[in-house]
Amino acid sequence: MFSIPFYKPSIGQPEIDEVVDCLKSGWLTTGPKTKQFEAEFARYLRRDHAVAVNSCTAALHLALETIGLKAGQRVLVPTLTFAATAEVVRYFDAVPLFVDCRPEDLNLDVADAAERIKRALAEGQDLAAIIPVHYGGQVGGVSGIQALARQYGLRVIEDAAHCCPAYYRDDATSPWKTVGTDAEVSCFSFYANKAITTGEGGMACTDSAERADRMRIMSLHGISRDAWKRYTDQGSWYYEIVAPGYKYNLTDIAAAIGLHQLRKADLLHQRRTQWAGLYLELLADVEEVVLPRVMPNRIHSWHLFSLRLQLEHHSLDRGEVIAELKRAGIGTSVHWMPLHLHPYYRQKFDCQPSDYPCATAIYPELISLPLYPDLTAEEVTSVCATLKQILARARPVFAGHRLPAQANQPVARTSVGQLS
Numbered sequence: 001m002f003s004i005p006f007y008k009p010s011i012g013q014p015e016i017d018e019v020v021d022c023l024k025s026g027w028l029t030t031g032p033k034t035k036q037f038e039a040e041f042a043r044y045l046r047r048d049h050a051v052a053v054n055s056c057t058a059a060l061h062l063a064l065e066t067i068g069l070k071a072g073q074r075v076l077v078p079t080l081t082f083a084a085t086a087e088v089v090r091y092f093d094a095v096p097l098f099v100d101c102r103p104e105d106l107n108l109d110v111a112d113a114a115e116r117i118k119r120a121l122a123e124g125q126d127l128a129a130i131i132p133v134h135y136g137g138q139v140g141g142v143s144g145i146q147a148l149a150r151q152y153g154l155r156v157i158e159d160a161a162h163c164c165p166a167y168y169r170d171d172a173t174s175p176w177k178t179v180g181t182d183a184e185v186s187c188f189s190f191y192a193n194k195a196i197t198t199g200e201g202g203m204a205c206t207d208s209a210e211r212a213d214r215m216r217i218m219s220l221h222g223i224s225r226d227a228w229k230r231y232t233d234q235g236s237w238y239y240e241i242v243a244p245g246y247k248y249n250l251t252d253i254a255a256a257i258g259l260h261q262l263r264k265a266d267l268l269h270q271r272r273t274q275w276a277g278l279y280l281e282l283l284a285d286v287e288e289v290v291l292p293r294v295m296p297n298r299i300h301s302w303h304l305f306s307l308r309l310q311l312e313h314h315s316l317d318r319g320e321v322i323a324e325l326k327r328a329g330i331g332t333s334v335h336w337m338p339l340h341l342h343p344y345y346r347q348k349f350d351c352q353p354s355d356y357p358c359a360t361a362i363y364p365e366l367i368s369l370p371l372y373p374d375l376t377a378e379e380v381t382s383v384c385a386t387l388k389q390i391l392a393r394a395r396p397v398f399a400g401h402r403l404p405a406q407a408n409q410p411v412a413r414t415s416v417g418q419l420s
């Protein structure tokens, strides 16, 4: 067992009481608590509509359905993301057009996206949309993506799975904006390890009443009215199927948890920010580590604390560092193996490691450390001390002396060929 696991959700008595209330009410599936959660989430984000579903994957799928994505169309997707961002494109037999990441924030590289768009258009491909992701809660190049979308007529469907909440502004004199307020549809995740959780759950947010209606209908079998109303005194037995929909509705049990998670989202964010600050301070002098950058005009959600290990001359590689941390009782993770390196995409679309040099080179260096509100200063200090010890032991030895890390600045990056 881990003494410091990779993640622990912060579930308090209010969540427990609300779930008990839900169980006692006899209404377990989508109902009044889901409606309330949707209303409070829309208000929190200051968007007109929020449609609660059972995952962010479902929200992304419904968002692409509302824009009428067609088979064969291209959708720009960062290669450095979770499976869900691209698989939803494949649900339509459409094609994810992967984009490389940029080293400073690990988000979609807007310049690379522009190049790939030009090449795709030159080949006569039909481009429909772009799905930006904010890596670990580090806000990406929103204005650059919007400019690209305007220039090439792309719909922006935002994968804001890591961003509850995160903020950005265009420059130091512009007003702050909340991530999830600018795209046609912005999709959030409430999976168990996310900033706020319902165990499994998601939200699709939009200012379009038409898109919200369509997503709501498609989230429940394509039925023309909320099924839950059928059993209330406002409802009737009669409904019509207007499209072959899906079964993506959120339960009231999950919404009961979400209501209280949302009410403390800012507090949870403050605590994650505090622990991220402590990590940044305690690891600042470790030469083998490239820390996440605090970017100007960005407020990170700190869903993840992911750093890059530079171990070219060391006796351990990233996998062995993870194993050593595990032996010390510390849970970690890797976000992520880029999608173009996975067998499905390699085989289906002939993706090559060298097609995305930045993500390919950075992937072997990535490691995410535990980051959640209920950590303590002692635990963060202990993770840092353990990591420092592991790295110090792995430093190269020269003529009987362990060299300081500084003397071993990496001379060559991980070569692309190593992964092919």
Ligand SMILES: Cc1ncc(COP(=O)(O)O)c(C=O)c1O
Residues within 6 Å of the ligand: 054, 055, 056, 057, 058, 081, 082, 084, 085, 133, 159, 161, 162, 188, 189, 190, 191, 201, 202
């Ligand atoms: C970037 C990103 N997008 C989408 C998802 C999918 O979220 P869910 O598990 O709620 O479907 C995840 C989940 O981890 C994610 O990290």
